[in-house]
Amino acid sequence: MEKEWWKKAVIYQVYPKSFLDTNGDGIGDIKGIEKKLDYLVELGIDAIWISPVYLSPQIDNGYDITDYRKIDPMFGDNHDIYHLIDKAHEYGIKIIMDMVANHTSDQSVWFQESRKSKDNFFSDFYVWRDAKEDGSEPNNWGSNFGGSAWEWDQNRKQYYLHYYAKQQPDLNWENPRVRQYIYDMMRFWKAKGVDGWRMDVVTSISKDLHFPDNPNPHGKPYVVGNQNNGPRMHEFIHEMNQEVLKPFSMMSVGESPDSTSQDATLLVDPEREELDMIFTFEHMHVDRAQSGVNGRWDIQKMDLIKLKKILSSWQINLRGHGWNALYFENHDRARVTSRWGNDKKYRYESATAFATILHGLQGTPFVYQGEEIGMTNPDFEIEDYEDIELLDNYRELVLEQKTISKEAFLKAARKISRDNARTPMQWNETDNAGFTTGAPWFKLNPDHKEVNVEDDRKKDTSVFKYYQTLIRLRHECKILTEGSYELLYPEDPNVFTYKRMLDGETWLIVVNLSDTQFELSDYLPQVLKKETLIIANYRDRTNTDGLLRPWESLILAIS
Structure with missing residues (x-):
């Protein structure tokens, strides 16, 4: 274990x-x-x-x-x-x-050497492309930080790709030397005692070398079928697992911005030997206006029904197929x-x-x-x-x-x-x-x-x-790590209620996410033979009588 x-x-x-x-x-x-x-x-x-x-x-x-x-x-x-x-x-x-692993600083010796010419050891460490005939960028991709994802370099007379700031050029994972340099760095830190890795935007390391235009003219880097996740992404992550993570028993959690729970199983299913966990952004977008033109800056009130649906999908779809972060x-x-x-x-x-x-x-x-x-x-x-x-x-x-x-x-x-x-x-x-x-x-x-x-x-x-x-x-309590999950009252816009169950034991989690109070009994099973209060954030809560007060949370063991 x-x-x-x-x-x-x-x-x-x-x-x-x-x-x-x-x-x-x-x-x-x-x-x-x-x-x-x-x-x-x-x-x-x-x-x-x-x-x-x-x-x-x-x-x-x-x-x-x-x-x-x-x-x-x-x-x-x-x-x-x-x-x-x-x-x-x-x-x-x-x-x-x-x-x-997706990018370095433009001050890295790798990039400083790469920009010198098209035929040195580091020249293929980054994603370089010629300008179009009219001198414009290779395609219409936008950076995640605003502006174009391409920056002209006067030394090489080419554009380089940057999914983020122009000072963060993207590494070329198609180059096996790049991958070995990354793996060797990971081994270096393992030798110093590091136990695991959190991997920044790791699902972006593979690029679609056809560089298709994004249908959205102001769009972010784009890959047909799955935005940002390039065609060799799983292959590269599996290789990293075999080269470093598995041999040295290093824990891994990867940042995977666009992943849904269906995508996640491909990344975290133990049988596929890729990552142990991933961070999704999906549940963190429930206050983002879908129709906005300003991306994350068009905000709305948090949609609790949507939050419950997303978190529940991850609990259910990953059970037996991977682990949640x-x-x-x-x-x-x-x-x-x-x-x-x-x-x-x-x-x-x-x-x-x-x-x-x-x-x-x-x-x-x-x-x-x-x-x-x-x-x-x-x-x-x-x-x-x-x-x-x-x-x-x-x-x-x-x-x-x-x-x-x-x-x-x-x-x-x-x-x-x-x-x-x-x-x-x-x-x-x-x-x-x-x-x-x-x-x-x-x-x-x-x-x-x-x-x-x-x-x-x-x-x-x-x-x-x-x-x-x-x-x-x-x-x-094994029920928290091993128990099954069931969402209750999915359409309730104010209260998040779910059950965890293991070996005949049931825990009920009830959380009011509003300034309003409700009848607590409305969120409890009709017949409680026995109840034990595990934890509550109102210190005067000793039983299940009365009201569920603003922002009150409790965990009950019930039978």
Whole structure:
């Protein structure tokens, strides 16, 4: 079972830049992670996923890598990460490194050499194409960050492909040398003790070499039949599994933006030997207006009926065919309490309600730093944001195309921007929230005086303590990891109710995701012979009498 340790685990994501600064330069560092290992042990987590700390110009906050084997000086040095890995292992905590295999930084020596000529060792490490006869781009693909997916390079007199920022050229996975260089890098980190990988946009590594135009003239990179997933994607991931993941028993979770639960089984079915888990974006789009022309910036109220349908499809379709990765927050996702909850009147209740839904499902829960104390989105102005995706989209959609007003864009940014999750971790109520003694690299959320680790752990209504209990249940109760799943009341627009069942035992999860109260009895079986309250986020809840209050959540063992 040790080979599948992640099935019983809860994994904590650290965004190092914003976690804890130990040298006063305003930027979080590796020693800051090590300093908080006691805190993470107290929370009860099993592994840390560390967002990229490799050498990088930080165009996309480290997801533009210059050297996969070298730690960026802003975070420390290689000895710091080696020491952290060893120390974490002493605490019984595993280390998951973040890997970007789809692209590098344009400052990488691979790209700097590749752009010099069409006939050197690195010339075929990236996706280069000639201009059309009229000098225009090879096709109409748009970058995920706005603008064209093609950038002209004056040295080679060719265009190179970039699915993301122009400073993030896409690697050419058709070249076997590229693949071996990536696998060798993975072996390097395994030798240092790394236990697994989170793989950034890994399903984009294969490109359709026919480069068909996207029917949508402003569309993203496009592949006929399945957007972004190229024709050799499964072949490449299986090869990576055989070369590195399987021989070294390394856990893998891949980011697969466009995957549905039907697609997922091809990626995570153990018999296919590709990945252990994937992160889907599907459930995170339930507040996106389908008819909008501005992509993710056209937002609407969260559709709970749709959320239930999507999460349920993953529970049902992956059962016996793979394993779920469970999340609501990460470095690319806003704070769920602000995005879908009520962070003003019911912050504690909202935070614990969403946690109950997630940790009650089958799969491995991922907790993002600050989620365990109910951190919220800050109400920033446009000039306060740092994220290249937001700034590029603002320039393109608001200033150039004028398809959305500044006010509407800002409203959306305050709900869904990636920067909402990247404000410094709130350790205490001091001026810099205990994050740094210097000037923080990014503005703090002003609510850190009220929302911080130190204060939350003292409260009776503590988000941290609630997470501790959920994590303990995950470790102790087989019904959460092995039980079957059944959704109840799928068309209810306010309450998420489902059952988990194993060996004659049934747990009922009931979560009110609204400011309204309801009769709790309406969501319970007609005859309860016996009931045991496993956990509830209202501390005065001792039985099933009365009302289901705003943002109330509970788990019952019933018979």
